Amino acid sequence: MSIDYNQTIPNNVDLATDRSLQRALEQWQPGFIDWWRELGPVGSQGHEVYLRTAVSVDPGGWAHFDYVKMPEYRWGIFLNPPAADPKIHFGEHKGQPVWNEVPGEHRANLRRIIVAQGDTEPASVEQQRHLGLTAPSQYDLRNLYQVNVEEGRHLWAMVYLLHRHFGRDGREEADAMLHRHAGDPNNPRILGAFNEKTPDWLSLYMFTYFTDRDGKFQLSALAESGFDPLARTTKFMLTEEAHHMFVGESGVSRTIQRTCEVMKASGVDAADKLRALGVIDLETIQRYLNFHYSVTIDLFGADQSSNAATFYSAGLKGRYGETKLDDDHVLKDATYPILEVANGRIAEKQVSALSSINERLRDDYIRDSVAGVERWNRVIEKSGIPFRLQVPHKAFNRKIGSFAAARVSPDGRIVSEAEWNAGVGNWLPSDEDRAFVASLMGRVVEPGKFANWIAPPAVGINRQPASFEYVRFG
Numbered sequence: 001m002s003i004d005y006n007q008t009i010p011n012n013v014d015l016a017t018d019r020s021l022q023r024a025l026e027q028w029q030p031g032f033i034d035w036w037r038e039l040g041p042v043g044s045q046g047h048e049v050y051l052r053t054a055v056s057v058d059p060g061g062w063a064h065f066d067y068v069k070m071p072e073y074r075w076g077i078f079l080n081p082p083a084a085d086p087k088i089h090f091g092e093h094k095g096q097p098v099w100n101e102v103p104g105e106h107r108a109n110l111r112r113i114i115v116a117q118g119d120t121e122p123a124s125v126e127q128q129r130h131l132g133l134t135a136p137s138q139y140d141l142r143n144l145y146q147v148n149v150e151e152g153r154h155l156w157a158m159v160y161l162l163h164r165h166f167g168r169d170g171r172e173e174a175d176a177m178l179h180r181h182a183g184d185p186n187n188p189r190i191l192g193a194f195n196e197k198t199p200d201w202l203s204l205y206m207f208t209y210f211t212d213r214d215g216k217f218q219l220s221a222l223a224e225s226g227f228d229p230l231a232r233t234t235k236f237m238l239t240e241e242a243h244h245m246f247v248g249e250s251g252v253s254r255t256i257q258r259t260c261e262v263m264k265a266s267g268v269d270a271a272d273k274l275r276a277l278g279v280i281d282l283e284t285i286q287r288y289l290n291f292h293y294s295v296t297i298d299l300f301g302a303d304q305s306s307n308a309a310t311f312y313s314a315g316l317k318g319r320y321g322e323t324k325l326d327d328d329h330v331l332k333d334a335t336y337p338i339l340e341v342a343n344g345r346i347a348e349k350q351v352s353a354l355s356s357i358n359e360r361l362r363d364d365y366i367r368d369s370v371a372g373v374e375r376w377n378r379v380i381e382k383s384g385i386p387f388r389l390q391v392p393h394k395a396f397n398r399k400i401g402s403f404a405a406a407r408v409s410p411d412g413r414i415v416s417e418a419e420w421n422a423g424v425g426n427w428l429p430s431d432e433d434r435a436f437v438a439s440l441m442g443r444v445v446e447p448g449k450f451a452n453w454i455a456p457p458a459v460g461i462n463r464q465p466a467s468f469e470y471v472r473f474g
């Protein structure tokens with residue numbers, strides 16, 4: 001399973017032995033590079049960036065760090081090795097051997113899942129393309145670029161599956177990945193959150209904390225798939241994903257830390273006065289959190305979904321940690337609690353577990369998200385400041401699922417349109433909040449220097465110091 005770097009497309013799938021596939025992917029490759037140059041990070045083409053590149057799929061030592069010009073990054077196709085005796089472990093095919101080729105009856109659904117996953121990857125690069133111009137430090141700039149090149153590689157992961165397993169339709173879908181664009185009104189990305197803007201670095205950290213974590217959960221569900229090439233490729237993507245969430249968690253944490261330092265040193269706690277001192281007030285951080293959290297939990301789809309039930313029963317997409325769950329892994333008669341609006345209140349009801357697979361994954365995601373918010377709260381607590389961040393109720397600000405039609409406050413009350421309009425300025429970032437955060441975004445390029453609104457990291461990347469030269473500007 002070693003990676004062959006002598007190829008135009010680095011890979012560990014023996015691409016050289018399948019000449020027509022290799023040729024098709026080599027034809028897609030220049031379009032990808034053109035897309036990167038046009039819609040990838042603005043003004044970055046000449047920079048040498050201290051990036052990690054995958055050199056193996058061995059969890060013990062898969063990454064190599066060196067300076068790379070990003071258009072020359074070695075994007076490639078890396079699958080985890082197959083399991084010793086690979087079996088489908090859920091749904092109607094439970095116990096049967098995994099599929100190495102796409103079963104005809106599941107072709108349309110598998111294609112749909114792979115396309116939805118693939119589409120998010122370049123979308124996020126497009127959303128983040130302007131941020132390099134306002135990076136708060138070289139360290140942060142390098143982390144942004146690392147996330148961007150790896151999202152580019154995640155696109156390669158899905159494009160390989162489309163080319164290898166879906167014939168002409170797959171090639172067309174692979175081309176379409178480079179033609180839909182985040183926020184393009186004529187040809188938008190498929191899922192809602194990937195058409196939002198990521199205009200500033202607080203948004204970036206919230207996005208990588210919350211939305212890349214959707215990636216973790218969706219990829220984990222796909223890593224259970226009975227379609228083994230999908231399972232193996234998503235397993236390796238998950239290895240890369242951990243750093244993306246780290247960028248988000250530590251970025252928000254350092255922002256909070258800096259705000260708390262200034263609050264303590266100045267004795268000031270009113271938002272407007274803190275803003276005058278050049279840091280982001282905790283109330284604004286809470287509103288950004290509310291926005292990114294609610295937009296991201298929409299990505300799990302409707303609370304009850306016949307698609308999701310079919311994906312599960314067919315063995316295409318499992319639950320989070322499927323093999324560790326203690327049940328029959330078929331769920332024919334099982335139930336699961338979901339929320340609904342009943343008599344003007346939010347109430348729980350039991351529904352079929354199969355139909356509520358999306359909701360279950362959303363709940364697993366919520367548990368994981370909340371844990372990091374508690375770690376942020378410990379930073380605030382340590383400073384002795386009486387403020388707590390909280391994730392909003394899961395019905396707040398939803399556009400997908402049974403709450404899409406309801407107005408729900410962050411504390412989970414159904415509210416009137418008037419109450420929503422009166423409260424929304426305290427619940428979601430206002431234009432003024434966004435303008436203030438934007439006003440702090442200035443470019444800091446000297447190694448070891450950090451913008452005033454964010455604390456330096458405790459340690460750098462790959463055991464380098466925070467003051468390391470992470471980017472050589474070109």
Ligand code: BYC
Nearest residue numbers: 116117124191192211212215218298299301302305307308
């Ligand atoms: N926006 O039956 P439902 C990542 C549509 S993030 C717009 O609930 P289903 C990353 C839906 O398509 C991980 N539309 O849908 C992170 C359907 O449309 P049609 C991405 C939406 O299929 C950061 C209709 O509503 N991976 O990797 O059960 C940076 C009915 O909905 C949305 C995946 O998502 C939405 N939010 O569930 C970079 C995994 N939600 O057919 C990367 C693959 C639903 O009625 N995707 N709709 O016209 C899937 O497994 C599923 O397609 C979904 C939706 C979970 C997304």
Ligand code: FE
Nearest residue numbers: 121151154215
């Ligand atoms: Fe990704």
Ligand code: FE
Nearest residue numbers: 212215241244
């Ligand atoms: Fe990611």
